[in-house]
Amino acid sequence: MTLSETFKALADPTRREIIELLKKRSRSAGEIAEHFQITLPSLTYHFNTLKQANLISQERAGQQIIYSLNLSVIEELMDSYFKLFKK
Amino acid sequence: MTLSETFKALADPTRREIIELLKKRSRSAGEIAEHFQITLPSLTYHFNTLKQANLISQERAGQQIIYSLNLSVIEELMDSYFKLFKK
DNA sequence: TAGATATTTAGACAACTATCTAAGTATAGC
DNA sequence: GCTATACTTAGATAGTTGTCTAAATATCTA
Numbered sequence: 001m002t003l004s005e006t007f008k009a010l011a012d013p014t015r016r017e018i019i020e021l022l023k024k025r026s027r028s029a030g031e032i033a034e035h036f037q038i039t040l041p042s043l044t045y046h047f048n049t050l051k052q053a054n055l056i057s058q059e060r061a062g063q064q065i066i067y068s069l070n071l072s073v074i075e076e077l078m079d080s081y082f083k084l085f086k087k
Numbered sequence: 088m089t090l091s092e093t094f095k096a097l098a099d100p101t102r103r104e105i106i107e108l109l110k111k112r113s114r115s116a117g118e119i120a121e122h123f124q125i126t127l128p129s130l131t132y133h134f135n136t137l138k139q140a141n142l143i144s145q146e147r148a149g150q151q152i153i154y155s156l157n158l159s160v161i162e163e164l165m166d167s168y169f170k171l172f173k174k
Numbered sequence: 175t176a177g178a179t180a181t182t183t184a185g186a187c188a189a190c191t192a193t194c195t196a197a198g199t200a201t202a203g204c
Numbered sequence: 205g206c207t208a209t210a211c212t213t214a215g216a217t218a219g220t221t222g223t224c225t226a227a228a229t230a231t232c233t234a
Contacts, residue, residue: 004098010171011094012222019171029181042223044182049221063180063231074172081168084103085110085161099192116211129193131212136191150201150210176234183228191220198213204206 001054001073003080009053014038015046019069022056026068088141088160090167096140101125102133106156109143113155 009015014036021032029047033040047067050056054073059066096102101123108119116134120127134154137143141160146153 003103004100007094007098008221011091011098013091014222016090016171023172030179033181038222039224040181041183041225045222048182060230063178065181069172071172078168078172081165084097084106085156085158085165095191101192117209120211125192126194127211128195128213132192135212147200150208152211177232178234179230179232181228181230184226186224188223189221191218193218194216196214196216198211200209200211202207202209204208 001052003084006053006055006077006080009049009055012046012049014043015050018043018046018050018067019055022067022069026066028061028064028066030064032067088139093140093142093164093167096136096142099133099136101130102137105130105133105137105154106142109154109156113153115148115151115153117151119154 010019017035018032021027021035029040029043033043036043047056047058051058055070056067057070059068097106104122105119108114108122116127116130120130123130134143134145138145142157143154144157146155
């Protein structure tokens with residue numbers, strides 16, 4: 001989970017929209033897909049990108065996979081971000 | 088100057104290192120180049136990426152081009168960043 | 175255990191990125 | 205005006221990204 005991975009993950013509008021959705025509540029892949037025009041495989045690609053940046057995590061619930069925001073990691077991120085610009 | 092452009096600009100380690108250098112003081116393209124192994128044309132590409140994200144600005148001083156951090160824009164950025172994760 | 179539902183993996187592909195070399199532009203100083 | 209210095213622009217290229225379709229995997233339910 002490098003800074004580069006994190007910024008790269010946040011650089012895509014689809015992925016930021018996924019974060020917006022998960023901010024309200026955790027959701028299954030299918031529920032998330034309802035908000036987008038792109039295919040589920042494409043979304044899976046974005047889930048993986050966000051997971052690799054440690055921004056979200058997943059959990060199986062029966063046939064569904066539930067995605068959630070990793071709020072703890074986001075705090076660290078804020079810190080790195082501040083440091084980048086602070087003199 | 089979109090959020091995507093900004094995050095994309097920050098996703099590259101070379102560009103973050105340029106920011107680190109400019110944080111200490113404004114510098115010419117040549118001075119910045121001394122800190123890297125890559126060619127000046129490659130650095131110019133990174134300068135343009137950072138300029139497009141409005142993170143830096145340039146100013147000519149004789150034969151040299153001096154680059155500086157755009158601190159005002161960075162404040163806005165922080166704000167967008169907070170909003171992205173705030174419920 | 176067969177069929178339905180939910181999601182991922184694999185493989186292909188067009189577009190974009192970061193790099194290079196070679197050539198061009200701008201300024202300074204003689 | 206010529207030459208040197210500082211930097212950018214142009215064009216090529218290998219690697220990465222975001223998307224798709226088709227196939228595979230996992231779980232539930234009858």
